[in-house]
Amino acid sequence: MSVTIRDVAKRANVSLGTVSRYLNGYRLREHNRIRIEEAIRELGFRENFLAKGLKTNRSMTIGVVLASLTDLFATSVITAAEGILAEDNYSIVVCDFQASQEKLEQKLRFLKARSIDGLILFPGSCEAADALREYLDDGIPVVIVNDDMPGLETDKVTVDNASASFRAVEWLIHQNHRDIAIINGDQNTYTGRERYKGYLEALKTYDIQPRNEYITFGHFSNRGGYEAAKKLLDLPDPPTAIYTTNYYMTFGAVIAINEAKLRIPEDISFIGFDHFDLSDVINPPLTVVEQPTDKLGELAARTVLRRVKGDYQDFPMQLGVNTRMIMKESVRTL
Amino acid sequence: MSVTIRDVAKRANVSLGTVSRYLNGYRLREHNRIRIEEAIRELGFRENFLAKGLKTNRSMTIGVVLASLTDLFATSVITAAEGILAEDNYSIVVCDFQASQEKLEQKLRFLKARSIDGLILFPGSCEAADALREYLDDGIPVVIVNDDMPGLETDKVTVDNASASFRAVEWLIHQNHRDIAIINGDQNTYTGRERYKGYLEALKTYDIQPRNEYITFGHFSNRGGYEAAKKLLDLPDPPTAIYTTNYYMTFGAVIAINEAKLRIPEDISFIGFDHFDLSDVINPPLTVVEQPTDKLGELAARTVLRRVKGDYQDFPMQLGVNTRMIMKESVRTL
DNA sequence: CTGAAAGCGCTTACAG
């Protein structure tokens, strides 16, 4: 029903192999090129990617697998990646696995069955799946975002989680804070553990004894951040500064602070994580650690693309992107 | 290189047509069925969707096109849709168009070239694209979410935007509020216009004269909501209640209220829109209009699936889903 | 219920 390469060939008076070659960027006689281009235009021909994929064993799609589509960090990264991939005519197929190891396996198999050419994975709290090894065995490139997945030979792009924490806490220390609390994320995630580690290292480096009651856990959620902050503020000896380790906990904590009628930074200093709209709407705007989601997405995309195209130089790569601190007014010098 | 239907046939000692029929759920002799199942298991056979798609002209993928992947409403809907589609072995291909009409056209063509079987579209502030008509011409089903797109013959699923506003404002009126402000979204979106309309109708129904200074516009963003609220609170004669018409503006407005050191609901009553985590973390929890994103997503998914499968009964459908009000403590009775 | 065969729309050695 639709117009095929064969129709174009007939109209342009060439063989269909020639049309195919034209489509794939080979040189051909000027004269033929022009006739083919005319025919394509007149007929409104469009390539059939399915047929092409069947022959070339490429689907021109990259799978994206993440815990939740409503996670702002991941979707920001994906947005950037999609832009890069689209430039090369790749589209993205998205699946979420709702932090369930079982669902993760299932989705990975699901996508594999659709012969995706590459995979970008946000593992979150899940572990290296068996299904993932099947990708590696079959030579399908996998790029993992913000996770280490020890023992898994794939490319990985991460931000400097530990260093980000270190510098955030160091900055507080330089402002003469000593009673610095952290609101941690899940410790069964790589980012959660790394960010906690950076906090501990900064304290250690400056010979500050970590205090158990300042170390709280907010599960990376709004409510978690809220409750952790509340607990901190209720302490007989509350911290002078709070550092939260992701976006959602940041706003939960800010709400708790507002509610306690404390002012930032007069009553309590604050450093948040992730730099999205709300961070600057809040008054005062928050000093935060910014993850370069656009760079991460771009890097992830370019890396899969390289691998998909067969360039396996420096495999496996462990690519790091630096966070930066957005300096606003939520930290007071003591 | 990979194992095909032909290998299975050989091993099971049947023709490859028989294997194909088995795969597609036709009945066959018990004896053959068992041998085929064995062969599939032993060989680790997996269908090649590309080849299948080439013959059947179905790619088993549904395109999802939206303005931004970081929009919580849309991603919530998509999450629900993805679940339903995956049950039927469909996957989703996602593109965002960053509120650019041109990009929208481009992405629609891009996806069409990949022979998606159906499309779920969140048009936002964009208009019916030419590319969209090509879908209709080619019989590719399109389901539009939360938009009316007059003149476009497709299925549409929306929430009761105007009625939602009406009821929210009516509730405020019943609590004896008369000075009710609205923070509107973009008026070049369907949802923005409808929600505004419901507000005006409620006032009219209860013979309340709308006041210009109470009608503000926050562009559906955090900052917009913040600034609109600020303006309202600075009024010589400020409203006794504020109604915000989406999630992002709700939190911008709450921040402005906090900042003005006003208490909800003692100093000002408040009804928000959309029910996500933060709504309940805030103190007091906000009374909000909840959009049933899961139902919307499910409905959108089931509708494309029906059409994809050729069931065009009642086409085009205009499906409405009711919002409900989550009653919390942010509204005071005057 | 099943086999043999044609064909979906492309790509790609192989000759020339």
Next chain:
DNA sequence: CTGAAAGCGCTTACAG
């Protein structure tokens, strides 16, 4: 540079 031909992994009338 180009044509003719084989084939990617499936589906589906057509006979039987």
